[in-house]
Amino acid sequence: MTKSKRSESSQQDAFAAHFALVTRYGDRWTEFLHPSLLAKTRYAVLYNRYAPSIDFHSAVGGSGSIERVILPSAPGDIHTEDIQIHVRNKNAEDRDAPFPQPGHASNGLLTHWNLDAASALAVHMLHIVPGDRVLDLCAAPGGKSVAIAQSIWPYLQPDYPGPPMAGAKKGALHSNEFDRTRNRRLAENLSQYLPASLAAFGQQKVLQLDGTKGAQGFPLGMGGYDKVLVDAPCSSERHILHAQAKASSGKAGAVADELARWSPATAKRMAETQHELLMTALRAVRIGGTVLYATCSISSEENDGVVEKTLAQLEKKVKKGEITWTAEAMKFDAPVEQGLEGFAERTTYGWLVLPDHPSGGRWGPLYFTKLIKTILPPR
């Protein structure tokens, strides 16, 4: 065995040992989780409702060939309809075949975005309503911003039944991305999915701020947002495993760099950044508003660990009299939680979608927690 092959395999052992032994997965890692993470990525398709549905159906192959994924909602909640996710029909020859690239609809906008259904589920749980002012703190390439936008301005959608809502709240979507190249891509993507009038009238903006440096730079950052999404940068273990598998199979240009760079300390470093991002989000949201914290990591340090640390930090600040507000992890209504069980498993503060879920959905990994910001009672 060459020296580099040897170090690659010891790195693989360290990775497996970490998730099987150090984290809570145990035997599940080897038997179910690791193989399911290595399996081919499964995509769903998000219909962009700013394009006519007829164009969407002709782009993805006709309404008979796909079926809606019903996202968990309380009975009677009309919000269920807002984010429309589809997968291939049960009878399709290859249920997992990737969807075609998005096409231009008759109004010039792109028809759909291919994504993991768990990403759409996380945005759905933020429960955005028409007229909300939303900050997407870590937004590139923009799939979740497009999903968020579906619920803010329904009356601008070509298939909206009825006249524009009289007196509708203006709403805002501020999508932030610190990395310059990714920021450019985000701006380009959003301009292809959302009506140009939204950017022209300043309701939809792309920002380039460091989300770890506080909320003051954001247009509504001093407690003015109704909802904030933190889809944080994370260890992306599934991505590491796929890159490594590609490199081991000798695919041209593929290198196992990402696995070589990984160590248990990666999660610790990431958790620090994630905590700062979550603090910014909580500062930016209004009292009574909600923050959804999400990662695609399987490491509890980057998931519940970050939420726990942030809640503890808030408690300290409250004790010192530095803040007059706090936050708490939210429970969903019982029927919603029941629906979530069809996709995800409960953790201490939130929910974790893993691809070995007994439903066979093969979505994720995606962790999310919803926090509500509350005012402290007067002393």
Ligand SMILES: C[S@@+](CC[C@H](N)C(=O)[O-])C[C@H]1O[C@@H](n2cnc3c(N)ncnc32)[C@H](O)[C@@H]1O
């Ligand atoms: C998980 S990705 C977001 C994916 C995106 N929400 C989507 O659905 O398309 C995390 C993003 O956060 C960005 N990021 C990392 N550090 C940041 C920071 N300090 N402030 C803002 N964005 C940051 C990364 O460049 C990356 O694009």
